[in-house]
Structure formats: C-alpha cells, structure tokens
Amino acid sequence: MTSASAVPKSKKQQQFDKHDVFVQYIVDLCATNTKAQCDLRSGLGRPLESCTYLHRYLVPRLPQQDHPDQQYDDRRRARYAVASLIAARPRYARDADRAAAAEAEETSTPLPATEWWKRPNLGSSLAQGANKKLLKPTTAEEDLHLMVRQSSEALQLRLPALTRHLLSGGVRIDWSVLLDDLSWWNKDRDRVATRWLESYFRVRTLEDRNETQKENG
Template identity: 35%
Template structure:
C-alpha cells in the first residue's frame, strides 16, 4: 500500500527547495557584498550574457534542480529572482537578519518570509469574506500589490490603487520574455515601499509561466481584488462602529 504521507511526485516537494534557495541567496546578499554585486549585475540580463552573469553562474548553478540539464526557462527564473533579491534596498537584508535572530530565539518553528516581514497587514474578520488560501501556496504578486495599496495611506511613500492595478495588469499580459523584462521595475517599486515579496512563490510562478500563464495571471488578479475588497469591508465596518458609538454618546434631543 502506498504511504499517502509521501509526496506523489517531484513537484510536491519543490516549494521546499525554492524556500531553501531563497534563503541561500538572501544569506549571500547579507553576508557577502561581492556576491550581492555579482547577482545584481544579472538584472535584465540573459543567461548567455557572460560578461555580466559570470559570477551568477558560480553562485546559482549548484542550486539548479537538474544541474546543467535544468531547462533554460527554469534556469532563467532562478537567475531573475536572485538578481531581484540582490537589487533590493540595502536595509532589506538588515531586516531579514533581525527576523532570523528572532526565529532562532523562538521555538524553532519557521515563519514564512512574507508573513514575518508584513507585521501591519490587515486581517479581515472571518465574516467579511472567504478564508485566505493556505500559506503553503505562498503569497502571489497580487497580494504584494494589494498590500502596497492598503498599507500605503498615511505613509510618506505610497502606491495608488490605479497605479498598482495598472502595473499588475501589465505583468499579466506579458510573454515570458516580457515578464522577465518588466518584473525588475515593478518588483523594485514594491520593495522601495518596503512591501514584502514572496520570492519562493514568484520563483515557482516564473518557472510555470510558459505553460500556466493564464492560471497564474488569474490568481494574481483575484488575490489583488480580493484583498482590496476585504480591506474596504474592514474600513466600512470600522466606520459603522464609529458612527454607532457616536450616536450612543450623543445626548438625546
């Protein structure tokens, strides 16, 4: 009898491999300035642009799932995400180091990067809508763009709803080449606002884009509109509560 607790195929364990890769790249960027520079040079570069990716090959190739036999589109995803991580603002790596220290001081239970970074994300009441997707699926770019909108008001830097919607829609319309070309600007915008990006989820989506771009685009858009709508409902409920409290405190006429 087959043990149902074992993964049925290689894809079932791939998210864990992605998480390990992301942690490795983040550690390199935090502890090795030379490695960070080498990875950042690969931003918007092709795999065969050896003049700018020579250092990347040394750092990334050992982590490719099938080594040199890994298909080119998958290799490109690993390179792009590594370059995006390296191109983050410098303080991002200081924050990651603080989170690592907190994890080690705790009970040893791992905390997803996006959840650990985003400490102010709104948590809608259960009755406001459907439950969030299981954390094991990660947070899509749709969640990141929605976070940029709902967490921005009152900040010095912010992203308007129309800007987020426009950028996200642009990404969903891209071919694989177009997606790799447009991601640096959009992801850089998010990280400059200190909006967390689930790198492992993005890596998985980039790998799957050639065959599942429609499904991934749908998830990004639905996640974006779902989170924005949930926040609208939270705000409306808060307004209703405040009005009810004000009416209760007003003296009778």
C-alpha cells in the first residue's frame, strides 16, 4: 500500500524555506565566529555599497542573478540588512537562540512548520512590545505609521534601534519574514504595510477579544 503523496509546497513557501536556510546560516556563523559577527554587524544602517566586510560571507549566499533588475538588488540589499541585524542581537537574544537550538537538537520530534502567512511580522512584534510595556502604545503605533510610509533606505536606518529594543525585552523577531518583507518593500510596499498594520492591531486587541469571548461564553 503506497503512502499518500506530500502536498507540494507553494512557490512562496519554497522561498521562505530558502530564507530560513539563509537566516540559520547567519545565526550559526555569529555563534561560532566572533570576527564574522563583528564584520556583519558593521553593516548596520549602511548602504550596500559601504558594506565592505560583509561580501565575503554573503556573496556566496545570494540568489542567482539571471539578469540585472531592481528586484534582484532589493533582495540583495535585504539580505545584507537582515544579516547585520542578526549579528547585532543583544546577548539576551543570542543566548535565547542558542538555548532553542540546543533544545531542538535534544528532542526527537521536530516542531511542525508554520505556514509563512501565519508567522509574525514586524507589525505583530511591535504590538507584542506594546503589550509588554516596552513601548507606549501611542509611540508604537506612531512608529509603525511612520515606517510604512518610508523608503527602504530610511526604514533600514530605523530598524537597528527598534529590533534591539524589542529583542532586549524578550520579543521575538522572525528574521525570515522581515527578510521577505524588505525584499518586496520597493515593489509592493502597500501590501507589506497593510500586513504590518493588520497584524499590529490584531495582536494589540487580542486580550480584549479573549476577555469579551469569556464574558459572552
């Protein structure tokens, strides 16, 4: 009796699998090579043309360039930005990542994969920060509305301080989701911005909705 065939992955999920491989490479590299971590961190907030020390680590990991186009440049720039942000994680976040990796190695049952569209984006991470009192709700909302109107270059200048603050407070950043969103920012910013805003308000109001359901139940 033959087993049922696995459901084929969508192109978007296949892309996220590649993002996950890239992110894990950067996390592992920073955990095992202090110089590499320092080199990658030097790219924080810098334009790609100024990221001299990052090329040796990232060029072999860039997607194949079939022909010169803006989308390829956006994907490349996003990888440099995310690699720098990962390298600049505060110690608390690095320790948490190592602990999670060690726990995953010890268990024989892998965690089920989460569909890409269910994974937290920057909007939901900001909402978690507001819910945890790391940010004033008005400040978090104002920051979000400002970010979704900015260019990719201006946005990437704001990300180092913001992600570090969230990570220091125990809020998780899904680097693969951020990588995908930055890759599409110039070409499809309105779609990404809408997802961030929807996720922010969904997470911010989750506790209120749960309380309402309990009262009505």
